[in-house]
Amino acid sequence: MTNNSKNIYIITGVLFLITAAVNLEMPLFRIYTENENYGVGMVGFAFASYIGGLLPTALLFGGLSDKIGKKKVLLIALFLSTLSILIISFYPNLYVLFVSRILVGSAVALSISTGSSFLSDMFTTHKETKSSNIVALATAIGFGSGALFTGIYLAYYTTLVPLTYWVLLIFSITWFVITLTLPESKFDKTKKMIKLPLYPKGALKFNISVALF
Numbered sequence: 001m002t003n004n005s006k007n008i009y010i011i012t013g014v015l016f017l018i019t020a021a022v023n024l025e026m027p028l029f030r031i032y033t034e035n036e037n038y039g040v041g042m043v044g045f046a047f048a049s050y051i052g053g054l055l056p057t058a059l060l061f062g063g064l065s066d067k068i069g070k071k072k073v074l075l076i077a078l079f080l081s082t083l084s085i086l087i088i089s090f091y092p093n094l095y096v097l098f099v100s101r102i103l104v105g106s107a108v109a110l111s112i113s114t115g116s117s118f119l120s121d122m123f124t125t126h127k128e129t130k131s132s133n134i135v136a137l138a139t140a141i142g143f144g145s146g147a148l149f150t151g152i153y154l155a156y157y158t159t160l161v162p163l164t165y166w167v168l169l170i171f172s173i174t175w176f177v178i179t180l181t182l183p184e185s186k187f188d189k190t191k192k193m194i195k196l197p198l199y200p201k202g203a204l205k206f207n208i209s210v211a212l213f
Helices: 003-022 026-035 041-048 051-060 064-068 070-090 094-122 127-154 163-179 204-212
Strands: none
Touching: 003 070, 003 094, 003 127, 003 163, 026 041, 026 094, 026 127, 041 094, 051 094, 064 070, 064 094, 070 094, 070 163, 094 127, 127 163
């Protein structure tokens, strides 16, 4: 296996683990909410709290990888998602769930664009297409698998801290160490941290149609 191939697997693993952490607790949202004597509306609020980490991080730290390097940003993102699993594993309640969701939202914001750009660096041809396909596959499987495996486990065992929490925690810690072996990308400390959203010409009508949903 070439170094580039190894690096591609490592970056893909980071993206998978972070997105798997996003919906890991989803089957227990209602239980955590009921334990604190809140109604169904709080379940939706708990789900949406993830945006509280994703949106500010994407807006304020969009240029972080250009400033400190892609490897460091992926490590920070994986650390945040690992921390989100750690705290909910030891303190399985609604209030910690909010904090956990915010942390993993920040991790997703940092990792997706950085991971895609980092993957692009590893290819010599069709860079954007290949990196986009890998990111789409890794994140699609990740977003779905966390909730899926937790739900399957809870179908057989009733607990506030399912085994899936610990399994993903161990994998995340292990992968963090593996990610340390990635090469660092070029960076420029003079780059701006904040990157405003870019809307390509002709994209407005598509953005409006998506917003209607």
